[in-house]
């Protein structure tokens with residue numbers, strides 16, 4: 001009933017050579033298109049027309065469709081040698097760190113820019129083939145491991161990060177040394193799925209990937225939905241600029257992800273799972289593959305887990321470069337090999353997900369939170385939050401601050417405590433001007449509003465949201481209009497193009513921020529920007545288009561003088 | 572619970588203040604259509620799965636924060652729906668201004684295709700004249716595509732994906748696809764090639780569903796300057812036995828286009844390349860208008876003759892074959908290009924004249 005373990009994604013091209021062998025290696029696996037494309041991409045260093053013909057024929061996909069779908073993904077090279085050409089992150093923080101100079105430096109190798117690659121706490125990330133490197137202007141590229149979270153600021157109880165700094169934590173033995181997989185053992189031996197669902201409900205755990213949907217409710221909906229097999233998808237696409245927490249979790253604590261998924265499977269009755277990992281994390285792919293093999297060998301994944309009748313098969317799938325593929329329905333289309341437009345909802349994935357079967361899509365952090373909750377109890381987790389808030393949230397902090405990095409905060413922590421006490425305040429001689437929220441999707445919070453606490457109700461009242469927890473800091477030396485332009489051009493670059501308001505709106509807003517088009521008069525300019533923004537927020541087909549105008553709306557709210565002064569200069 | 576006797580649910584929803592029953596699975600747009608609400612759309616084609624691209628069809632539903640696309644939202648019991656409010660109309664105006672801003676001009680000749688006026692009509696209704704939201708235009712046209720039937724003026728494209736969907740869902744050809752994303756979206760075919768090198772069968776479905784004339788009927792467009800009102804005459808395509816309903820489009824005495832009939836019982840808006848594009852010969856100046864006979868029998872030169880002469884010669888030929896080889900030696904094949912009346916005459920001629928059923932049509936499918 002269960003297929004054997006998938007071939008390793010990171011090695012598939014080395015042992016199979018002909019087109020037919022590559023296709024045969026994946027054709028009967030679930031969600032085969034992305035791995036087949038990567039197999040050809042790895043073998044040839046690009047995807048040739050002949051490769052596309054072979055894949056279309058082998059997987060019975062119309063050639064025109066496949067051609068179009070391939071062009072959707074940023075990282076699939078269509079010219080010979082393209083895969084090896086360096087891609088340099090030009091995300092918001094890397095812009096501050098000199099990525100433009102690094103791009104010039106690597107121009108002889110054919111370097112191009114890529115959107116935020118999820119390493120904003122460190123020198124500029126550079127992807128060269130399957131090497132994940134870091135670059136500093138004027139220095140050779142170097143291979144450096146993912147930074148660990150900074151030390152616990154003291155006296156703070158952590159959930160996700162409690163053991164991440166332990167030596168050897170990424171191995172099965174290291175994970176088990178501090179209680180790893182005890183939660184899974186306890187669940188399958190002592191708890192019924194219904195009791196596990198009650199526990200997750202009571203903990204108050206909500207989605208940490210952006211939308212904040214209560215995890216217990218999502219799992220219950222999958223458990224109660226008809227249709228099989230059910231699926232758990234770990235959303236490891238982490239495409240939001242300024243977010244790099246999932247990478248830290250997966251690189252340093254991969255077994256926590258696997259255990260969280262197995263628990264989700266037990267609670268929902270799912271028999272298969274996928275990790276959908278962003279293309280930009282090739283090293284993470286190898287780490288997860290190693291951990292999965294260990295887990296399978298130890299009977300933690302596969303049939304009859306830990307002697308119970310839990311059967312759960314887990315597959316790793318690698319994305320190909322598209323922020324929208326982090327949106328859960330676009331992700332599902334991508335997994336299924338379809339054009340990765342988001343789907344219309346309802347129906348939701350909990351009833352009509354992967355291959356139209358009930359599916360729970362959960363963020364890495366959400367899943368990693370589950371094993372400690374099962375071990376320590378729902379009350380323990382709920383009490384980690386401040387005031388009426390329950391639990392913790394990972395914040396990826398970056399930009400103009402002394403100690404950037406991933407911090408696990410009690411939900412409800414004052415922003416100033418994070419910025420000044422935990423992260424050491426602004427750079428010497430500088431003061432804070434603004435932070436972003438939810439990576440870029442929550443727009444800006446100007447320093448006049450820094451008395452906020454980090455929780456959804458407080459941030460919603462400021463027309464923003466916590467989302468995936470990326471906070472980028474900009475000090476008084478920064479040009480906020482330029483920051484906003486970069487942010488909007490990211491959304492324009494990543495808009496899938498399905499719906500009119502976002503496809504055209506992100507473009508028009510970028511042009512207005514850049515001064516490439518649009519009225520010069522401040523009033524007319526603002527009217528156009530507001531009208532586009534309001535319509536995008538109200539009627540866009542998915543969260544990307546709904547959130548993108550928070551950038552322009554918050555720019556106009558906090559920095560009207562900077563806008564007016566720039567428009568003045570332009571006339 | 573559905574009521575099987577009439578297919579309507581017993582439960583109700585409220586649409587613009589009116590209590591309505593609805594069928595299980597019906598969308599809000601379909602319910603609104605039944606009540607003749609004028610909800611604007613650009614990406615909608617009733618034959619296709621609702622897609623939700625243009626967002627013009629948004630309606631307000633009590634209890635849901637943002638307006639929802641009525642084309643993709645299923646009616647549910649107890650919903651309170653508003654199809655036209657000041658806020659909705661403002662969003663629709665902004666959407667129309669955005670769409671108009673990406674293209675050269677919204678007004679184009681109706682001969683481009685059946686649905687080609689949809690954009691222009693809505694642009695006019697919402698006063699979207701191109702003055703707001705100016706900026707870069709989207710889409711690159713393919714004047715280099717040498718096919719003589721389908722124009723590919725993607726600079727007029729608004730990325731509604733009706734062409735892609737009709738080709739896949741109705742025609743089953745999957746010839747058209749979507750390249751790139753966001754504002755860089757481009758309707759294309761495999762490897763950006765020509766239509767004739769793709770899986771396209773030139774059925775013209777994409778042309779007829781395109782709401783902007785971006786995809787257009789090149790043969791019809793030759794008559795953009797032909798004087799006269801555009802008129803439609805309902806007929807049946809003569810090319811094969813399916814019997815697709817068509818509208819023959821004329822300007823005075825000139826045939827200027829053929830269009831599929833959406834209400835054609837056999838085709839429901841579909842046609843194939845022959846019915847759609849194979850009509851120009853009707854007005855070809857090289858068509859014979861006088862009978863020709865061979866001088867000096869077989870192999871001789873063809874010369875003009877009178878109808879009497881020609882019919883006499885033909886009758887002689889038929890009679891000779893019948894007398895020599897018997898009546899079953901005559902087999903008639905009527906031309907698919909001939910009018911229905913001629914096809915009828917041919918079978919009458921064989922059945923009554925030779926007392927046989929040895930008659931067929933060249934494109935019997």
Ligand SMILES: Cc1cc2nc3c(=O)[nH]c(=O)nc-3n(C[C@H](O)[C@H](O)[C@H](O)COP(=O)(O)O)c2cc1C
Nearest residue numbers: 207208209235237238239326327328362363366543
């Ligand atoms: C444009 C867009 C991008 C998203 N990217 C991600 C992502 O990279 N990772 C993620 O976990 N969720 C992402 N989400 C949210 C997912 O759609 C989904 O809500 C989430 O994966 C559910 O998991 P959770 O309930 O555990 O948070 C994104 C949403 C949108 C609209």
Ligand code: SF4
Nearest residue numbers: 496498499502542545
């Ligand atoms: S809002 Fe943007 S990303 Fe989302 S469906 Fe519309 S075009 Fe695509």
Ligand code: SF4
Nearest residue numbers: 738771772774775777
């Ligand atoms: S003419 Fe027909 S087959 Fe060709 S692209 Fe258009 S819809 Fe597809």
Ligand code: SF4
Nearest residue numbers: 728729731732734781
């Ligand atoms: S070519 Fe026409 S039908 Fe196709 S997407 Fe563009 S506007 Fe729509």
Ligand code: FES
Nearest residue numbers: 612623625626642
């Ligand atoms: S008709 Fe509903 S979104 Fe276009």
